[in-house]
Amino acid sequence: xxxxxxxxxxxxxEQFLASVERRAYRMAYLATGSREDALDIVQDAMxxxxxxxxxxxxxxxxxxxxxxxxxRIRDGYRRNKFRNGLRKLIxxxxxxDPMDNxxxxxxxxxxxxxxxxxxxxxxxxxxxxLPLRQQxxxxxxxxxxxNTAETAxxxxxxxxxxxxxxxxxxxxxxxxxxxxxx
Amino acid sequence: xxxxxxxxRFTEQLKARLDRTEAALDPATVAALRTARQEALTTPRRLGxxxxxxAFASLIFGAVLVNSLMVPSEPPVPMALFExxxxxxxxxxxxxxxxxxxxxxxxxxxxNSDLG
Numbered sequence: 242x243x244x245x246x247x248x249x250x251x252x253x254x255e256q257f258l259a260s261v262e263r264r265a266y267r268m269a270y271l272a273t274g275s276r277e278d279a280l281d282i283v284q285d286a287m288x289x290x291x292x293x294x295x296x297x298x299x300x301x302x303x304x305x306x307x308x309x310x311x312x313r314i315r316d317g318y319r320r321n322k323f324r325n326g327l328r329k330l331i332x333x334x335x336x337x338d339p340m341d342n343x344x345x346x347x348x349x350x351x352x353x354x355x356x357x358x359x360x361x362x363x364x365x366x367x368x369x370x371l372p373l374r375q376q377x378x379x380x381x382x383x384x385x386x387x388n389t390a391e392t393a394x395x396x397x398x399x400x401x402x403x404x405x406x407x408x409x410x411x412x413x414x415x416x417x418x419x420x421x422x423x
Numbered sequence: 424x425x426x427x428x429x430x431x432r433f434t435e436q437l438k439a440r441l442d443r444t445e446a447a448l449d450p451a452t453v454a455a456l457r458t459a460r461q462e463a464l465t466t467p468r469r470l471g472x473x474x475x476x477x478a479f480a481s482l483i484f485g486a487v488l489v490n491s492l493m494v495p496s497e498p499p500v501p502m503a504l505f506e507x508x509x510x511x512x513x514x515x516x517x518x519x520x521x522x523x524x525x526x527x528x529x530x531x532x533x534x535n536s537d538l539g
Contacts, residue, residue, distance in 0.1 A: 255464055262456045263445045280455050287463035361444050364437070383434050384441045415433060 254295050257302050258287055265310050268380050271368050272314045273321045282313040307385070307395035311377055318373050367417040371410050374398075378406035379414070 262283060269279035286309040294305050368376055374396070381392040382403070392407075393400045424432070448456075 255460065258460045258463065259457075262460060263448055263453070266448070266452065266456055267441070267445050276452065280452075280459060283456065284459035284463060287460055288466055291463050292466070361440070361447070364440050365444070380441075383438055411430070411434070414437065 253299060254291060254302070257299070257306075258290075261303075261306060262287070264384070265306070268310065268377075268384075269314055269317065271365060271380070272373060272376060273317045274369065275321065278317050278321060282310070282317050286310045286313050304391060304394060307381065307387070307391075308397070311381075311395050312397070314377065315373065363418065367414050370417065371413055374402075375406045375410035375413065378403050379410035382407045383411075 265283045265286065266279050269282040270276065273279055273282070286306060289309050290302065290306050294302065297305065368379070371379065377396055378392060381387045381395055382389070387395065389400045389403050389407075392403045396403065
């Protein structure tokens with residue numbers, strides 16, 4: 242699949258990456274809270290997919306990409322947690338709320354935009370409050386629409402664990418967002 | 424509305440909201456993702472930082488191992504040396520007491536001569 246020029250042939254894999262990159266970025270961002278970390282995670286996952294699995298059947302790219310992404314997200318989440326812990330330990334200054342870096346929706350009307358951003362931020366906060374495994378199970382099951390077995394494969398755990406994490410995630414989200422407009 | 428319907432409605436609302444956040448990504452992030460994709464497609468072979476680090480760590484470990492095997496360890500300090508030190512310090516003690524006795528005797532003699 243690797244051409245002499247270094248480009249992957251066909252452009253099919255590029256179409257695939259273009260179709261998944263935004264959502265992948267959002268998932269990574271929700272886990273790490275950092276734009277740069279999220280972009281790094283997505284790029285790493287893309288590179289790995291292209292270099293190791295481009296020759297595989299197209300139908301396998303989705304599950305493989307999910308698996309790589311979830312693994313990278315776990316690593317990024319741990320690294321971020323360690324960094325924050327170290328920062329607290331050393332007593333470095335707080336860098337502010339990561340929610341301040343939320344992307345804005347510029348094409349909406351001001352009132353709409355304000356309400357949408359508030360609602361988005363609220364949902365982001367609620368998702369980011371979830372433990373990572375619950376967050377992953379929720380995003381893969383609810384947003385990506387994967388079934389339990391596919392989610393388990395992406396997360397590298399059993400179907401039973403996915404069910405537990407997903408159920409707890411929904412319960413927590415319902416609790417956090419109760420009575421608030423979605 | 425049944426519990427299942429409520430559950431379905433809730434997850435659909437969340438999904439719609441998440442779709443909206445995806446569509447609302449700022450242009451700078453979208454451009455960064457496009458660049459990341461192009462780089463992923465054109466990167467010939469990336470070793471990453473882990474490979475050189477692992478190789479470097481192995482090299483250092485090997486060097487330390489070889490060094491510890493090749494360089495003979497220093498000979499142990501002979502026990503006789505410690506014994507000599509103990510003896511020397513022990514021999515000094517009676518001399519010190521003799522000196523003190525001598526000084527005391529001289530002082531006493533001096534005092535007696537003054538009285539006498």
